[in-house]
Amino acid sequence: MSSITLTKLSKSYGSSTVIDDLSLSIPEGEFLTLLGPSGCGKTTTLRSIAGLETPDAGQITIGEKVVTCMEQGTVLPPNRRGVGMVFQSYAIWPHLSVFDNVAYPLRRQRVSSKEIQHRVMATLENVGLDHAAHRSATLLSGGQQQRVALARAIVSKPDVLLFDEPLSNLDAQLRISMRDEIQRVRSQGNTTSVYVTHDQSEAFSLSDRVAIMLGGKIVQLDTPEAVMARPANLMVARFLGVENLLQGVVLRRDAGSALLDVPDLGATLTVKCRPGDANPGDRVTLGIRSASITVQSENAEPADESQYPDEPRNTVSGTVVQTTFLGEGAQYRVAVGASHVLARVWSNDSAPLPPNTRVRLSLPSHRITVFDR
C-alpha cells in the first residue's frame, strides 16, 4: 500500500494539451476514479503513473519513491514502480496457459518455482479460476480472460493497482460480476487503486473519491455522493447528465437559500445555496435531475410531504407531452410554461400517466443546484 502524488503534470501531443498542469494526492488505501468523457486525458494520466507514458513536465511519487521527475530526468520503468495494471483489452499472452500468464510477473522477479506455484494457485482461487489453471488463456470467455488479467495484476502484491476501463469489453451481466470481483479483491488488500472510466455508475459504485477530468484538468474531486449532489460547475453537470438546466435570475437572498425567477417555467423557485453562490440580480442556471422531481396527477390527493416540513417544494403545474415506460417506472416529458421538464418516476405502483394528463411537479429546493451562467 502506497500513496500516490502527482505534481504539476503536463503532457501535449503536438499543439494539443492532454494533461494540463495536473496535481493530485491519493492517500494510501484509497480507491480513486478518474472519470471524464473520451479524450479528456484519463488514460494518459494513468499510463504516466504506470510508467508507460512519459509526461513533458511534473513529478510522480509512489509512496516515498519519486518514479517520475521530468525536471531531473528521472523516469523509472514500469517494472520498478510496484504497480499492477489491468487493461481494457485484457492484454494476456495468447501462447501461454492461464497459470503461466499469472506467473509471468513473479518469474520476472525471479521468485522460486515453489513460491510461484503456491502464489499463482492461491490468486487463481481468489478470482475463481483455479480449475482453469492449465487451460490456454485464449480458450476462456472475455470475462474469464479479464479475471486472468486481474489475477496477474495482483499476484505480486503491488503497492498500487491501476485499472484502464477494465469492464468496457464485457457485456452487462459480466460487467457487474467483474465489478464486484474488483471490489472484493481490492477490499481484501486495501491496495491504493486508480481506476479510469467514462461510466458514472462504475465510478460511483467502486470509488472512495471521484476526480472528474475535463480537458486535461481535474475540475472536481469529491466523494461519489458529493459529486452527484453538487456538481462543481455547469460542464460537470452536463457530463453527469443532469437533464433539466433552466435559466433564472436571483430575486432575493436569505442565509441558506435564494428566491429565483425562472421565466422558462413562469414560476419562482426557492433553492438552497451556500453563501456567495447567488446574489440578487445574478443570472444563473439551475440544474435538477429528472429523478429528483416528483410527478402527481392534478386529480390525485396532494402527496404527504410532512417528511420535509421546512422544505419548500416548489410546486409547478404542467401537461404530460410524452410518457416513456422504462420497465422500472417511467419518464415524463412535461410542458411547463414555455419549457419542457423531464421527470423520472421509479415506481410501478400505478399505471403510467398518459400524455395530456395535467400534473403537479415538485422540485425540492435541496435538490436544485445553482450554477453561474
Ligand SMILES: Nc1ncnc2c1ncn2[C@@H]1O[C@H](COP(=O)(O)OP(=O)(O)OP(=O)(O)O)[C@@H](O)[C@H]1O
Ligand atoms: N500517442 C498519442 N499520440 C497522439 N495523440 C494521442 C496519443 N495518445 C493519446 N492521444 C490523444 O490525447 C487525447 C487524450 O487521450 P486519452 O487516451 O488520455 O484520453 P481518455 O480520456 O482516456 O479517453 P478515452 O476514454 O477515449 O481513452 C486524445 O485526444 C487522444 O487522441
